[in-house]
Amino acid sequence: MLRIQLRRKLALCMWLTSLVLPGQLLADHHGMHQGNPQLKQAGPLAFGPDGVLFVGDSMGGAVYAIETGDNSGTGNAAVNVDGLNQQIAAKLGTSAEETLINDMAVNPASGSIYFSVSRGRGPDAQAVIFKADAKGELTEFDLTDVHFAKADLNDAPDASQKYRGRSMRASAITDLQFVDGRVIVAGLSNEEFASKLRVLEFPFSDQQQSSSIEVYHGAHGRLETASPVRTFITYENTVLAAYTCTPLVTIPVEDLTGQKITGKTVAELGNRNNPLDMIVYRKGEQDYLLLANSARGVMKMELSKAALDATESINSRIRGTAGLGYETLDQFENVVQLDKLNDQHAVMLVQSSAGQVDLKTVALP
Amino acid sequence: MTRLVAAPYAQRCCGVTCVWLAACCWLVSPVSWAQDADSLTRQLSSAVSLRLVTTAPEHFSLSGIEVTKSDEPLFAVTVDSALDVKTPAMLGTYERRKDSLRFYPRFPLSPRVTYHVRLSEKLKRKFPDHPELRFTLPKPPAPTPVVDGVYPSASELPENLLKFYVHFSQPMSRGEAYRRITLWRDDEPVEDPFLELGEELWNARQTRFTLFIHPGRIKRGLKPREDIGPALSAGNQFKLRIDAGWVSAAGEPLDQTYEKQFSVVSPDHEQPNPERWQLDTPDRATRQPVRLRFDEALDHAMLQRVLTVHWRDGPPVPGHVAVTDGESSWSFVPATDWAAGTYAIHIAANLEDLSGNSIARPFEVKMQQQVAASPSTNIAVEFVVR
Numbered sequence: 080m081l082r083i084q085l086r087r088k089l090a091l092c093m094w095l096t097s098l099v100l101p102g103q104l105l106a107d108h109h110g111m112h113q114g115n116p117q118l119k120q121a122g123p124l125a126f127g128p129d130g131v132l133f134v135g136d137s138m139g140g141a142v143y144a145i146e147t148g149d150n151s152g153t154g155n156a157a158v159n160v161d162g163l164n165q166q167i168a169a170k171l172g173t174s175a176e177e178t179l180i181n182d183m184a185v186n187p188a189s190g191s192i193y194f195s196v197s198r199g200r201g202p203d204a205q206a207v208i209f210k211a212d213a214k215g216e217l218t219e220f221d222l223t224d225v226h227f228a229k230a231d232l233n234d235a236p237d238a239s240q241k242y243r244g245r246s247m248r249a250s251a252i253t254d255l256q257f258v259d260g261r262v263i264v265a266g267l268s269n270e271e272f273a274s275k276l277r278v279l280e281f282p283f284s285d286q287q288q289s290s291s292i293e294v295y296h297g298a299h300g301r302l303e304t305a306s307p308v309r310t311f312i313t314y315e316n317t318v319l320a321a322y323t324c325t326p327l328v329t330i331p332v333e334d335l336t337g338q339k340i341t342g343k344t345v346a347e348l349g350n351r352n353n354p355l356d357m358i359v360y361r362k363g364e365q366d367y368l369l370l371a372n373s374a375r376g377v378m379k380m381e382l383s384k385a386a387l388d389a390t391e392s393i394n395s396r397i398r399g400t401a402g403l404g405y406e407t408l409d410q411f412e413n414v415v416q417l418d419k420l421n422d423q424h425a426v427m428l429v430q431s432s433a434g435q436v437d438l439k440t441v442a443l444p
Numbered sequence: 445m446t447r448l449v450a451a452p453y454a455q456r457c458c459g460v461t462c463v464w465l466a467a468c469c470w471l472v473s474p475v476s477w478a479q480d481a482d483s484l485t486r487q488l489s490s491a492v493s494l495r496l497v498t499t500a501p502e503h504f505s506l507s508g509i510e511v512t513k514s515d516e517p518l519f520a521v522t523v524d525s526a527l528d529v530k531t532p533a534m535l536g537t538y539e540r541r542k543d544s545l546r547f548y549p550r551f552p553l554s555p556r557v558t559y560h561v562r563l564s565e566k567l568k569r570k571f572p573d574h575p576e577l578r579f580t581l582p583k584p585p586a587p588t589p590v591v592d593g594v595y596p597s598a599s600e601l602p603e604n605l606l607k608f609y610v611h612f613s614q615p616m617s618r619g620e621a622y623r624r625i626t627l628w629r630d631d632e633p634v635e636d637p638f639l640e641l642g643e644e645l646w647n648a649r650q651t652r653f654t655l656f657i658h659p660g661r662i663k664r665g666l667k668p669r670e671d672i673g674p675a676l677s678a679g680n681q682f683k684l685r686i687d688a689g690w691v692s693a694a695g696e697p698l699d700q701t702y703e704k705q706f707s708v709v710s711p712d713h714e715q716p717n718p719e720r721w722q723l724d725t726p727d728r729a730t731r732q733p734v735r736l737r738f739d740e741a742l743d744h745a746m747l748q749r750v751l752t753v754h755w756r757d758g759p760p761v762p763g764h765v766a767v768t769d770g771e772s773s774w775s776f777v778p779a780t781d782w783a784a785g786t787y788a789i790h791i792a793a794n795l796e797d798l799s800g801n802s803i804a805r806p807f808e809v810k811m812q813q814q815v816a817a818s819p820s821t822n823i824a825v826e827f828v829v830r
Contacts, residue, residue: 122643137643166531166532168523169522169523169533169534170532170535171534171535172534172535172536172551172554172557172559173557174523174554174556177554177557179618181643197618198551200618200693201615201616201618201650201692202615202646202648202649202650202693205551219535219550247648247652247749248745249645249646249648251643251644252643267641267643269645269646269647269652269654269745270654270743270745270749271743271746271796272606272607272656272659272796272800272807302663302664302665302808303808304659304663304808304809305800305807306659307659323639323641323656323658323659324658324659324668325660325666325667325668326666326667349667349671352668353639373640374636
C-alpha cells in the first residue's frame, strides 16, 4: 500500500514538474533533453537510429547525440553543389578561407546530407551544422531547442590543474561510428602517443563512464606499437580501421570490451599516403570497401567476412602490396570525404588545389 | 514587430564583383555617405538611407521608406566572392518597423569581408542610380604573432623523434599547419614527413601546435619506412621551417619565417628510467626548488603536467614548474616556504621521452616482452625537507 501511495505521489510530482519545468529539463527520445547543445567544435559526424546525429566535439571533449527529426525522404536524387564551401561561407556571412568543412554524413533516414562546419579558424570559431536536401538546397540545421544528449570524453582533470592553470592537453576525435547501440570514438592526444578507442553506450547517461581500449599494431611479428586510428567503419561485426601509420586492420566488435586490442593487418595502403575516409557497400552479390586517401586516390577493395577471417595478418616485411588486394580508381581525384547516399550512389567532397570544395554524387563503382 | 527569414532571392543576382571595386566605392560612390563610430550610412535619396550599425546587435537598416507586408524583402545582404560563383544571401532575420526594415545577420560580421546589399527589383526601379552598396569593416589592430619556441629545444635529436611542439605568442589559424611547416635535409625538402590530420592537434587557445612525425616512417617494418626510409636519418642536418605566411586567428602573418636547425643522432629505443635520475632537495623555510635531473631529454609538454609534488598523501602542493636544460631538468618552486617533512613527487608512468618511450613501456615493444607498469600507474619519488 505504501509503495502504491509513493508511486501515486511520484507520478503526481512528475506531472506537476512537467507543468512548471522548462522544456530543456524534460527527457525525450533516447534519453535526450531539450535545449541548446553548446558545441565548441563540430567535427566528425555519424548517424544512428531515427535520424539521430552524433557530432564529435574535440575542443569540448564530448560527443553529442542530436535528434534531427529528419526521418522522411529517400535520398534517391543526385545531389551536386559546386563551390560548396563558398556557398556555405556566403550563408555564414564570411569568406571561404574562414570556413572549414570538417565532415560530411548522409542521414540514412532521409537521404539528406549533413556537414559539420567551423565558421572561423581561430579558437573562437563557431560550430555550425548544415544540411543539403535532395535538390542541393543548403540550410542551417538550427541547434536551438533541439533534443540532445552529451557524453563527456575527457579524463578527469589533472589534480595539479587547479594550481597550474588550464592544461594544454587536448584530444582530437578522428572518427566515430554508431554500431549496435554503441558509439565508437577514435581519437589522438596532442601530447602522449595515446591510441584509444572509446566505447559509449547509447542512449547516453549522465553517469556513464566510457570504456577506453588501447589499440596496438603488431609489425613483422617482432614489434608491437600503439597505433591511433585515423578512420574506421564496421562490417559484419568487424571494425575495419586505417591506422595513422597506414595499415588497414580488422578488430572484432566483440573485442571492444577489453583493455587492449591488437588489430590484424589485412592490407598495407602504401607510403606517402594518409587514409581519409571509407564506406562499405554492396553491388550485386559482392561487398566492397571504398577508401579515400590523401595521395593514392580512391581505392576499391572486395570484401567478405570469410576473406577477412581467412586473411593472414601481414607480419613480415612488406615489399609491394600484401594482404587484400585493391584497385585504385582513376576517375576519382582529390576526394576528401565520402559517404553512401543510397544503394546505387555515393557522395563525395572533392577539393581542388585552389581550395574550392564541390559536392558530387557518383554511381557506386 | 514581424520577423521573416531571409529570402534567397539574391541567389539570382550576379555575384561577380571584386574587392578592388569594393575598396574604391568608398572613394567614388556618387551618393553621399557618412561614417561615425557606430554606423556606416549611404543615402539613396534625401529621405531614404541604408545604414550598417556595428554596435550590438549588428544590423543593416533601410529607413525613410514605407515598409509594407511583402513576400519579397526590400534588400538582401550577400558576401562578395572573389570567384565567379553565385552566392546565396546571408542567414539572418528581418524586422519590419513602421518606416524602416532591419536585417540582423545570423552571425557576427567579419572584418575584411565585403558585404553587398542588393536592393529588390522594386527599389532598383525607384532608385535607378543606386550606388554600389558595399560595406567592408576595417580589420581591428592585432598583434603580430611570433614563434615563441619549438620543443624539443635541443640541437641534437634522435632519429626516431616522435613529435615537435610549436609555441606561438598569439592564437593561430587552423587549417593550414601542414602547408606552413616543412622539414628540410641539407636544403632539400623531406617528402611527407608528418602525420597530417584534418583535425590538427592544438591546445584550446590555439597557441601550441603538436606536430607528429609520421609514425609509419618511425615504426620498423611498416611499408612507408621500408619504401622511403625514416623522415629523419642519423648523421644528417635538418631544418624545421615555419613559414611567415601563416596567419594568426586575427589574420596577422608571423613576423618572420622561423627555422630550427638540428642534427640527427642514433635512435633511442630505451625507456626513461627514474632510477637514473638525480634529485636536488630544498631546505626548510625556503623556496628553493626541488629539482630532478634526467639522463636524457623528456617530453616538454608532459613535464609541465604529469609530475606533482605532494606532502605525505595530501593534495598537490601549489607552486610553479620550470623545465630547463633542453628538457633534461625539471624543478618545482612552492608557492609558500617548504615545511619540514617528507614529500613525494608523483610521476605518471606515461611520461615519454622524445621518441615516445614512456616509463611504462617502450614505443616499440618486443612481442613477448613483459612491460613493467601500466601507463596509468604513478611512480613516487620521495624526498625529505630538513
